[in-house]
Amino acid sequence: MSSKQFPEVQGGGSLIVAWQVRNKHVLVVGGGEVAAGRILHALNADAAVTVVCPKSGLNEEVAYRVAQNQVSYIDRTFEPQDLDTADMVLCAIDDPEASTQVWKLCKERRIPSNIADVPSECDFYFGSMHRDGPLQVMVSTNGNGPKLANIVRQKIANALPENTGAAIENVGLLRKKLREIAPDAREGPKRMKWMSNVCVSWTLEDLVAMTDKDMDALLKHYQSGNVPNLQEIRETSS
Incomplete structure (x- = not known):
């Protein structure tokens, strides 16, 4: 079997995931500028x-x-x-010795932790984040250049069309409605394919402009697998 069929392994990276911490207990040690950023990230994640x-x-x-x-x-x-009820610890204090002690205690208790500015004492890193409603884009340099991560993130954000977040919100509502009319798990592949076709066929501007009425009219075409455009939907439903 030829190795050209598969991606090459590139070691040295991080496993970038969207960590769900809704209603989890996040302990922040410190109260300065870095801690403020960590707190906001955690609150934004509920x-x-x-x-x-x-x-x-x-x-x-x-x-x-x-x-x-x-x-x-x-x-x-x-x-x-303080660790007794913690699910995650974010430490941001100007005391290396005390920070290391927090890290050691977290390791003993197997609590994931981030010790600011000490990559060797971090289970995970914070990247440079762009947020637009449900859209989140994170850029990480794996601790090599935080300022460069910020520059790259700004370039990506500037390249994104306006109202991308609003388009994503409408797609989320459409998916929810689709699951209500086709809840059977066996419909999963068909639902995914149809939703993918909607995202590819419709422009971001049309997805932003899509109303509840438009969604209901579009969903009538799900069983056939067709994906008419917004103009066609409004012409047939008027």
């Missing part, structure tokens, strides 16, 4: 966030999150018992 840091170490943004009850707050330095 995590339950606890911040442990002396009040004197809170920057303006973290203090705001605390005041608005967006996070739970412990006004002191980290203690080992």
